[in-house]
Amino acid sequence: MSENTPETTTEETVSEDLKARKEKKLIRRRNFAWACIWSFLGVNCLMALRFFFPRILFEPKTSFRIGYPSDFGFGVDTRFQQEHRIWVVRNTQGIFVIFAKCTHLGCTPDWVESENKFKCPCHGSGYDTEGINFEGPAPRPMDRAGVQLDAEGQIVVDTSTLFQCPPGAPCRFGEDGSIIKI
Numbered sequence: 001m002s003e004n005t006p007e008t009t010t011e012e013t014v015s016e017d018l019k020a021r022k023e024k025k026l027i028r029r030r031n032f033a034w035a036c037i038w039s040f041l042g043v044n045c046l047m048a049l050r051f052f053f054p055r056i057l058f059e060p061k062t063s064f065r066i067g068y069p070s071d072f073g074f075g076v077d078t079r080f081q082q083e084h085r086i087w088v089v090r091n092t093q094g095i096f097v098i099f100a101k102c103t104h105l106g107c108t109p110d111w112v113e114s115e116n117k118f119k120c121p122c123h124g125s126g127y128d129t130e131g132i133n134f135e136g137p138a139p140r141p142m143d144r145a146g147v148q149l150d151a152e153g154q155i156v157v158d159t160s161t162l163f164q165c166p167p168g169a170p171c172r173f174g175e176d177g178s179i180i181k182i
């Protein structure tokens with residue numbers, strides 16, 4: 001009996017070690033399982049929250065006021081190019097608004113004051129101060145946006161109404177709503 005005691009003790013120690021290791025393994029597995037469950041729930045919660053914030057594209061307004069006719073001197077006014085993609089032009093006939101979109105493939109031309117023309121950076125189309133094409137591949141003048149005076153006498157521009165002047169078709173540039181005659 002006394003001979004067996006050390007062996008028994010060693011066996012017991014080994015089996016306790018195994019037990020402890022098994023327990024640790026079990027705890028690790030359990031933790032991993034919980035981590036998976038919480039991650040799954042977390043992702044689902046985020047997806048549910050995302051549902052309450054739909055993806056909305058905020059487009060700029062198509063109808064807006066730009067000021068009084070007296071705010072515009074003769075020539076090309078580039079103040080609204082960045083915000084509204086337009087140029088306001090005043091000449092002897094009145095005030096009209098050019099929609100800043102090249103009629104070739106839709107790039108935004110630049111106003112080149114030193115050359116007194118609009119120049120498209122994409123394929124080189126050139127337009128005069130009234131937006132009439134005279135060089136490059138652009139097939140027609142740039143379109144003009146609708147303009148009218150509101151009750152206060154301010155100019156209201158409507159870029160959802162565009163007046164075109166295509167070759168071989170009636171030119172709409174002189175129509176009511178395309179120019180404010182002064």
Ligand code: FES
Nearest residue numbers: 102104105120123
């Ligand atoms: S898009 Fe302007 S010239 Fe081509």
